[in-house]
Amino acid sequence: MTDLYKSQRAMRNMRRAAMDRGVIAILDVGSSKIACLVLRFDGPETAREDGLGFLAGQSQIRVIGAATTRSRGVRHGEIDALQETERAIRTAVQAAQKMAQVRVDHVIACLSGARPRSYGLAGEVELSNAQVGEHDVARVLAACDVPDFGAGREVLHAHPVNFSLDHRTGLGDPRGQIGNRLAVDMHLLTVDTDAVRTLLHCIKRCDLELAGLASSSYVSGLAALVEDEQELGAACIDMGGGTTGVSIFLKRHMIFADAVRMGGDHVTADIAKGLRVPLAVAERIKTMNGGVLATGMDDREMIDTGGDRGDGEKDRRKVSRAELIGIMRPRVEEILEEVRAVLDAAGFEHLPSQQVVLTGGASQIPGLDSMAARILGQNVRLGRPMRVQGLPQAATGAAFASSVGLCLFAAHPQDEWWDFDIPADRYPARSLRRAVKWFRDNW
Amino acid sequence: MRPLTQLFAARPRRVVPRRVTPRRLAAPAAGPVRHDPAPSRLAYRLERLWLTPAYRAAVRVGLPAAVLLLAGTLWLADEDRRAAIADRLAGIREGIENRPEFMVNLVSIEGASPVVADAVRRMLPVRLPESSFRLDLEGIRAAVADLDAVRSVDVRVKPGGVLGIEIAERVPAILWRTPQGIQMLDETGHRVATLLNRAARPDLALIAGEGADRVVPEALAVLAAAGPLTGRVRGLVRMGERRWDLVLDRDQRILLPETDPAGAVARVVALDGAEDLFNRGVTRLDLRNPDRPTIRLTAQAAAEMRGAAEAATGVKVAKR
Structure with a gap:
């Protein structure tokens, strides 16, 4: 776990450094195309009176360079021939840099394949003093019993989805609230280490530094689902070239993600x-x-x-x-049936709203929505990614859902496990705190 | 042993066994090979380097500047070239200076008497025609101002190549007799010229004595106060560089005090008006002690006075 903390925190720091420099690239390494967008951060946006921002809070980023290239050496969202993929990434990055007229050093990438697997984790702690603090959140996150996801797997996302305080549940942010027992539900997404390592190596060979890594299913859900759907429960089916990503959102958090290795x-x-x-x-x-x-x-x-x-x-x-x-x-039916199986396995039918949003390049097949309605349920719509400032017209289609989602992810990453400090539960610190508490209670 | 044809075979699915995409299909197998636009690693790195702002500025501005600087330095490193450049520049400068537009041909002297103008013309330190760039106007001004007869001078180059010298002359106010001759002084005591013949300026009063030129204003005040006596005044003599003697004709002298000599003269004039003092046998009127004016009589007058006194009193008055 410490390694994970270190690497993810290093990426977070890198992202912060990139935001300070004002320029960051996002790289969507897909099976059919590789897209690179260069983002510029314009500093913190000015909040309006009603507390909302322009463009759904995305007005602080602007796309200043965009390029796509035919993907080479990627199959099922995993890198298959490293040299070819590296050349393709170089092509995309160079073209985007040329359009932006600026050099980018930091890149946020997404991973569509690598066999994602979701775990629901639960943790529970007694609160030391009645009010929940940052420290307690970190403690309850650390108290989650991590399942044995096996060797060769790595944690990609770890979102605290739901907090419970005593008998109250469904808390988004428990900090500052009063209670005795704090419990958390956490969604953990693991992927194959080898695929991640290959991608990292590939990016490193392009002289870029990784400032973040996200699952493609997750980020296309961020881009294609509107806020109500994310809140009430929806599944985003990102039909890409080599894989079809499935992500389920509830209460603005991803609670499940998987990928079907067909597209x-x-x-x-x-x-x-x-x-x-x-x-x-x-x-x-x-x-x-x-x-x-x-x-x-x-x-x-x-x-x-x-x-x-x-x-x-x-x-x-x-x-x-x-x-x-x-x-x-038959092939499209097969893909959708696989997706149906994934959704069934995830328990999608238990969600309050069962909206299904189809996005991704393959979702543009005419008649797909009516066919998907037959297989996946009646609430099916085709989704296109939301708009980001400066996005070229050519990159607004459904095929760019995960690219745009990565932009949103770069601008506003959700809190993850590693954004909270590791609880200092070493003995000396704890005993000292106990001594202080004893003094405070008795004097 | 598994046959290689089943290497990529999919596991049986629900319906019929189906072949999954073979590996070769991932790349375009048939047809013309599509152009791969990927840049080489070196090209990619160079492009990134080029997009680095500092490097870009250095190449686009710094490098040409450095090259130009280097070339210039190398070219100028040769002594002969530098000399040739200096010569060319000097030639160009000379050519411009010698253009007729900048030449000064004439001298016009205004406000000076013919004698002074002639003297100025003769002592002018430049030889005309001369370029106005090379004229040292300040030097000319200083040289002309050095003349005693010149109070102030204004030198300028006028349009049309004329060197205009405007002179204000000193006006002689008094004559100073010295062992070397008679000098004419202006009202401040500055020398104007030497006068060879006293009779040439009968209108000016005469002063004498060492240091008399330093107190010319006082002398003028004394002479002005002399009023009705002016016709009889021969001159003023500076005594011991501290006080004046007013010398009248008939060998009469008025010894004036150090302080307020003009006031003393005014009193003398009043005395003379009342008593007709200087038509009598008085040789000296001593006013050095303002409380006690003293007179000295001529020998004849003294004898007369003694006789008159003896006749009046019958007492023999001692001859002093």
Whole structure:
């Protein structure tokens, strides 16, 4: 745990240093594209009279550079060929730097694969004096019984989700309140250490320093869910290229995250195999003509596959759109069923509101929402990330949900376990405090 | 042993066994190889270096400045080149100075009598024509002001290449007889010129004696107070550099006190008006002790007075 504390705190300090310098980059290493945005911090925003800020409190950051590049060497959100990924990251970072005309040294990255696993932790302490202080929060967080998540796993997020004070529960911030027993529910997200290490190595080889690391499912939930959905309970399905991230939010906290290791790339591969066309052509056909709901019209709509198999103009095959939908639909259904299984495993049906928000690049398939409504429940909508100042028009689509979410994460990170001090429960300090307390009680 | 074809086979799922994406499919297998725009590590680092503000400023401003400085220094390191540059600059400067617009050809002297103007013209320390850049106006002014006859002088270069010298001359107020000759002094006692012939300036009074030139204003005051006696005044003699003797014709002398000689003269004038003093046989009137004016008579007058006194009193008055 101490190592974790150290590394995460080092990242927090790095983030603070970057904010002091005013420039930070966010890097979304996905399976289909790598996006790099350069953010500039304009200092603390001026609060309005009603306590709200402009642009939902995001007016202090501005995107001054943005670049995307085709991802290379990333599969299922994990780095597969390090050199290629490094080159792709360099491409994106360089282009974004060029647009921003500023050099960035600190980067906040997100991780879409790496087999995230959620744990719900509970901790409970007796309060030493009646009022809850910062120290007590740290103590109750430290008192959580950490499950044995096995070797080769690393904690990525540890959010205190809910505090209980005696019989009262649902407290967001217990500090300053009066009670005897403080309990906490904490959401812990672990990922594969190897995937994280590879990403770190890759970023280090690009001369960048990591100022934060987040789960892609989490940050796309931050970007695509509106505040009410985060408050009342919603699931964000981030359908990316190689993975489909699932995150469930309740009371403005992520309470569950997982990823299905399937995404849009698999649909493309199915089309390439089914129509026997190159992947690039398959991708184009999927993007231009794809769909999941067939109508009678689709039998007559013919798509020119343009085989390009080397025999020139003779290879001019055509397929009907119905055929294409017939290829795409089972795979999309399979993805959504996997997501359904994940949601079931997480107990999504117990949430007060069961809103499902589809986002990510693959969520742009026409007809996906009605199909998802059949599988995931009636409350389904397509979500696009909220706006951040200066975001280019090209980067406002659903495919950039996790990039935008990372911007929000960079600007306002939620309190995590390591933001509280390690409780000094060493013997001398405690005995001294006891002595003082004894004196205070008896004199 | 597992056949390699099943290397990437997915585990059986609910419906039918399905092949998962083979590894090769991740990269574009067929078709033209897409251009990979990735920068090399070196290019990436150089780009980042270039975007560093300090480095950027150094390269864009510092480096050209340093190169220019170095080139200039190297070029100027040669002694001959420096001399050639200095020569060229001097030549250009001379060319500009010698332009006719800047040449001074004439001297105009105003406010001076012909004698003084001639003297100034002769002693002028410059040879015309001369460029106005090289004219030492202050030097000319000092030289002209050194002349005794000049009270103040104003030297300027006027349009049209004229050196204008405006002179205010000293006006002689009194004559001072010295062993070397007669000097004309102005009202402050400054020498104006030497007078060869006293008769040339009969209008001016004469003073004599060592240090008389330092108290010319007092002398003028004394002479002004002399009023009706002016016609008879021969001059003033400074005695012992502390007091005046007013010398009248007929060898009469008035010894004035150190303090307020003009007042004493006024009293003498009053006395003379009342008693007709100086038409009598008086050689000296001693006013040095203001409480007790003393007169000395001529021998004849003294004898007459003694005779008159003896006749009046019958007592023989001792001859002093």
